[in-house]
Amino acid sequence: MKIDGFYNNKKSNSITLFILTLCFMLCCKLSYSQSSLNSNSELSERIYTIWDNEPAPNRGGDFSITKARGYPYDEDWELHSYPIGNGYMGANIFGRTDVERIQLTEKTLANEGLYGIGGLTSFAEINLDFNHENPTNYSRSININEALAYVNYSHEGVTYTREYFMSYPDNVMAIKLSANKKRKISFTLKPEIPYLRDSSQKNTRTGVMKVENDLITISGFIEHFSVNYEGQIKVINTGGALTATQNGDKSEITVTNADSVVLLVTAGTNYELSEDLFLEEVHNKKLDKNSYPHEKVSDLMQAATEKGYEKLKQLHLEDYQSLFSRVKLQFNTAIPTKPTKLLLTEYQADASHHYLEELMFHYGRYLLISTSRAGTLPCGLQGVWSQYEVTPFTGGFWHNINIQMNYWGALNSNLAETFTPYIEFFDAYRPKANRLATTYLKEHHPDALAKDSLDNGWTIGTGTTPYKIVGPGGHSGPGTGALTTKMFWDYYEFTRDTTFLKETGFPAILGMSQFLSKTLVPVNDSLLLVKPSASPEQKHNGDNYITAGTTFDQELVWENHNDLLKAYKILDIQDDFKNTVEDELTKLDPIIIGKSGQIKEFREEEYYGEIGQKNHRHISHLCALYPGTLINESTPEWMEASVLTLDLRGNNTTGWAMAHRMNARARTKEGEKAHTVYSKFIKERTLPNLWTTHPPFQIDGNFGTMAGVAEMLLQSHEGYINVLPALPKAWDNGAYSGLVARGNFEISVVWKNGKATAIEILSRSGGLCKLKYKGISNKNVTSFDGQAVIFNKEKADLLSFETKKGERYYLKI
Structure with a gap:
């Protein structure tokens, strides 16, 4: 796990910002390649990490506790597990050294749920019994830049490493277990099918497991919508011995004294997104109960096995980073070398350090890429994660604000594909x-x-x-x-x-x-x-x-x-x-x-x-x-009334509702008030794993505040691009690159002491660019080769100029 600082003290703050600005301006003179994502990508490369120095606790679900009519509630899953996902599936990693728990969700697996309209339900539990008690030098983490999760620790003189990722290109979860000494990897794989219910019970669900050589297959049927489901877990050991055991309805694989092990996990159902699915009124006829996902799941497993772990990882990184790396955003603040949960605790007591505000933005982009990709279902209330038998509010797509909020930040944070x-x-x-x-x-x-x-x-x-x-x-x-x-x-x-x-x-x-x-x-x-x-x-x-x-x-x-x-x-x-x-x-x-x-x-x-x-x-x-x-600004009486209405409504509310208020304050250009509600949101509605809570956990808060950060730094809804329209004093120095404005303009900005010092515009579609910033009409616009660009002075703070598709334009302020 890598945790690196960027800023260290006040002196280095100003020096670093000067370097950022200098790099930005130097990049303006670099030759431009059509395939480059950001000409100013040399600004810096921060590594964003969610991490802890302890495993997540695992007390399990409690059926006596319901949250938003969902059950059973599992506090440790909600607060402490770390999520990975690929749009199709999601997994929550506990990082334990005694018995590792990996809870698996598949987005199409549903039971009757609340209201009889269907609801997300947990797919499987994957347990890895290591029996490593009292580890030392422990850490677990998610590298957000790469969407890789890690567990590292020492036990009895051996250093163990686990690496996890969820691949979108290959629709597989891959886990690699390794050690710094040979023949030290030993464990037992013990999957579980959760929430089996017979035909006399609500949410009837059947399931069986079987093991054959290095493969465990779980399969079953959920009656309400005639859902057939299947998951496969393959164990590929290098060195050592592998033993498969079928004990009644339990399947296990034990690995002994291996040098390293790779686990591959695939899952699917007979769900087919189609017009007929929604037109069919009889719930148990929505899916074909004679259709099984076995061939699909097996093909995924075979393809992943043939590629091997390193190729799967390479394809995963290329795919994920092609999206995540488009945007850089950093405030003039150091990256602390403390566990994330401790950062949150300290922020709740004293919010003067603003790194967590930056981290939450990038974490939101990570979560959106992990939950919403072409060919998968949209992102619901809980993204692609649910340990529940009955998920709160079904985990579905609620259209009076929640599904929309999930995508508010997709466009301005350069993730339109999601x-x-x-x-x-x-x-x-x-x-x-x-x-x-x-x-x-x-x-x-x-x-x-x-x-x-x-x-x-x-x-x-x-x-x-x-x-x-x-x-x-x-x-x-x-x-x-x-x-x-x-x-x-x-x-x-x-x-x-x-x-x-x-x-x-x-x-x-x-x-x-x-x-x-x-x-x-x-x-x-x-x-x-x-x-x-x-x-x-x-x-x-x-x-x-x-x-x-x-x-x-x-x-x-x-x-x-x-x-x-x-x-x-x-x-x-x-x-x-x-x-x-x-x-x-x-x-x-x-x-x-x-x-x-x-x-x-x-x-x-x-x-x-x-x-x-x-x-x-x-x-x-x-x-x-x-x-x-x-x-908008052309209706000042309505804007003034909106400010008053927000004041009267107040900020003492649920997670996603704070996010809406944050975006509204950004639109009223009240940067301080937008920042206040964002800070309150982090203090009161953010969990130790940085998921956010309604309560209970709902991912719309993560995405709504992600959109809010971008909206504070860039707006384009009023017919022009407004740079730093709601910048709070807390973010007095900083830089971003790759945010997107209407008109398909990609914008990059460096600012110091609350004032922009450099602006870059990449015109991805061509057309007229209108740009607003204080005193901007007195500045010069240049092309990528340093040539002056003719522009119209619309107002003192507003200029416009014609752009060509694929070209970049620069302003030094």
Whole structure:
């Protein structure tokens, strides 16, 4: 394990920052290669590590404890285990030396779960009995730069090393056990199938294990959705002896006196993402119970075995680092040489050292790459990790903010590819979403039904799993669908992928506007209100508050309609519905200021807090501020009211809700307040393994604050690129490279004493670049070869210039 410092004292701080700036400017003169990710990659190379000097405790799950209706709760898994993942699978590593516990999750394995719509459930437990008591020089870690996990320790004069990774290219978990002396690797592999239940019990699950030579196969059936599952664990020893034992329904492999051992793990189910899966109403017919994953799992194992550990590792590193290495971000602070849990404890007592704030950003990118890759399901509430029999809130894809928050940071932190799973998921559930729209309109707006049901558009409600989607209603209004399509528009804005816009983005946004248009009820000639309408999860007098025209619904209809009109223009499409949208857009009256000076959550609200909970976790009426764009610097009264509303709402809330507040404060350009809520989030909602908690553990907090850090350093939603728009004093000196702005511009910045000293723009799609920073119009813009670039002075703090695809541009400030 490598833990290296970067800054050591105040003197070296200023020297290092000078070197950063000098390197940045020198890099401006370097020859440019189209394949290079960042011309200023020489800024520095920090190694980010999550580590501990003790194994994770392992007391197991407790069925007497439920969290968010999930069970059994396992505190040690949640707080102390270290996660690795590849989008398909996730594993939690405990790093123990007596009996190592590796808990395995496969994202498609589901039982009935909560609400009967399916829920993630643990796949297997992999136990390695080493019987090494009282180790010395112990450490366990995750190298975030490489997505490699380690366990290192000494026992009876021998130094032992374990290396773990989860490969996306080969969809396999690989573990290598080695020692500094020959013939010292001995252990017994003892897998377990968790939560077996007979047909008389809820969440019926069967399973068997068998061992043959060096391979243990686990397989079984979960009745509710007819899920067939299989996992394989292969033991490849160099030297020593291997003994396979079948003892009833238990399978074990014992390795004795080996020089080194590699374990390979593959897993899968008969799940197939398809339109039919969501259209099928009978739960146990959603999957073909006569389809088995054996061949798929065996092929993965054979391919991984043939490649061997070193080749698998090489491919893993090439794949992972091609994503992770795109962005560098560092504040002027040293990397402490203390266990991560101790850093957290010290930060909770004194938040004056800001390394943990930097580390959390990079950890979020690590987790997103680990949970969401093309060909896998999207990232749910718990990413790709669950030790539960019944996972809290199903571990699914909740559409009144949580799934969207999971992807808020994908685009600006240069990980657009991680959004692909949601696009694939949408393509599969879209036909069912069309039917849900018709069903909803039949109930609430039968007179608005179209002759062709496809013209009713589509909709989606909150509770969604890999097996079922639902329509809006109850505690959240139809705006959940438009909160979803915002992701599609942003994906286009950041990537400028016109093929995506034409084939997926435009049809999605159009269909949502078609549906939302039919939910609008005229109040008079100048006003249209969504009815029925609800602001997510707000209650009044103990019941869900259902009304007409909540700000949540009105603002998101506006956002979707506005995005649709922009798409119409880009694709040069004209039709009658465009005229309808243009007319409706003027009649939504989405933002209203109340008598307290607040953004109203409900139209009938006068003073803040008259309806609903004053300090509610959701700030749904501020979705037009973030992730929307309606509230911005061109609407100063609304911005002022948003600031007041955030002040009134407060920060004493759940994990993901703090993350939303952080992003909202970034949009109001209140860097200090954004930093305050981020610091509070780390202190109160971050666990020793740096997972974050609702509670219980929900990964949306990790991703929401990751997005918030990027949003504080770079914004582009107001028609221009705003550099360091919400920089707090805590981050007075620093640098980043590789963050992305709308228009598909990759931005790099160095700053000192709160002021930018150098800016680089890589134009990945060409087109007009508008750049905002104080006094920027008095500076010079140069190309990669040092030539002056002609630009327009829009304002003192705003300039614009035309760019060419693939070229870099520089400003020294």
